[in-house]
Amino acid sequence: MTDVRDRAGRLRDAVRRDTYAAGQAARAAWRAPGRERDLVKQSLKAAAAGLLAWCVAGVWMGDPMALMAPWVAVVLVQATVYSSVRQGAQQFTAMCVGTLVASGAQAVTDDTTGALALCLPPLMLLANWARLGTQGVYAATTAVFTLASGAVSGSAVGHRLAQAALGAIIGVAVNALVLPPIHLRDVRENLVALVRDTGDVLRDIAGGLRREDWDAQTAADWSDGAAGLQRRLDALHSARAWSRESLRLTYAPLRALHRVPPTSSVPPEDEDLRWGRVTGHVTALARTLAVTVDDHRTPAPPEGPVLRRYARLLELIGDTCHAEADRLAGTAGADRPGRADPADLDDLHERLQEGLREHARRGAAPTAVLGTLLLQAENIWAEVLPGGADGCGDADHPVPGRNTEHQEVPHR
Secondary structure, three states: HHHHHHHHHHHHHHHHHHHHHHHHHHHHHOOOOOHHHHHHHHHHHHHHHHHHHHHOOOHHHOOOOHHHHHHHHHOOOOHHHHHHHHHHHHHHHHHHHHHOOOOHHHHHHOOOOHHHHHHHHHHHHHHHHHHHHHHHHHHHHHHHHHHHHOOHHHHHHHHHHHHHHHHHHHHHHHHHHHHHHHHHHHHHHHHHHHHHHHHHHHHHHHHHHHHHHOOOOHHHHHHHHHHHHHHHHHHHHHHHHHHHHHOOOHHHHHHOOOOOHHHHHHOOOOHHHHHHHHHHHHHHHHHHHHHHHHOOOOOOOOOOHHHHHHHHHHHHHHHHHHHHHHHHHOOOOOOOOOOOHHHHHHHHHHHHHHHHHHHOOOHHHHHHHHHHHHHHHHHHHHHHHHOOOOOOOOOOOOOOOOOOOOOOOOOO
């Protein structure tokens, strides 16, 4: 009885969460443009395409078996016009093969069950053919539909394929001409989220180092945060690919008619590469900190004032990441914290160099750890700084520690 109550409670919680998420999505779709509103538009377009195909095939043409046209039309309202065309060709090919193979199997066996047994195995194997993508399964489903309906004559086969072609044309046309899906907003949203999350991870690490009570579990949480940045980066790459694909086969007049943002509003791909490198450096930083608290490893983390200075350096870099996120999102304002002051960074870097020389007198292990951490912080700052992707700053925003003077390398 207790197990039943627990399952019922979990079910209620799941229903409550799903209902809340649906309500949030509906409010987001109502308030402003975004993924939720795009989903609503595509869903309504698919419904309209199916209804239009039914009206043309079933009402206007008077076809008593007009199922194929609305079926294909609904399926082909895809996330991009290019994917609609590609999947339309794949689906029509699969339907042609399924219809022809089913008709041939019926002619050979003269029995519906025997025809199904004969044609379904090869058609299901064909469904795995990469050339047909995700549409290969329609060969088998079309064969089942053809044999179940009993219409396997030459005229019936041609009639059914004509209906599928009609549905494909209507579905692709509706997707291309009515609010064509252009996924430019997703790139900026994913990039802003990646930059902001990078700042959050760096500030979280800084806060933990400043408390000086962090342990292996804390370092593991930092590593999880860095792994989250990699997932954000993967989402950005996916959004960039969708953005490029959504611009294919969508012409400029239609974009202007539907007030699609210009392609120049999308951040350049160099930003993806830049923040991909930042993600790699943050991951390496989190990994180094995890190693220092591993009981099975020799290196030990730095302590005292030098660790607090290093935490302050990461905090300033995190603030700069947040300022960059605001700049990319177009929400920067006087009431928001700006990027770090270069003078503060130079001062912190000079003090950290002094701490590095002091650690060099204590032994190789603490020197190696602090030197590695400092190098990783410099790498992150060199990328976070606009124009610093080549590893050097400019006159207004110098990269800490990157100057033309020779830097002293501490020796034991």
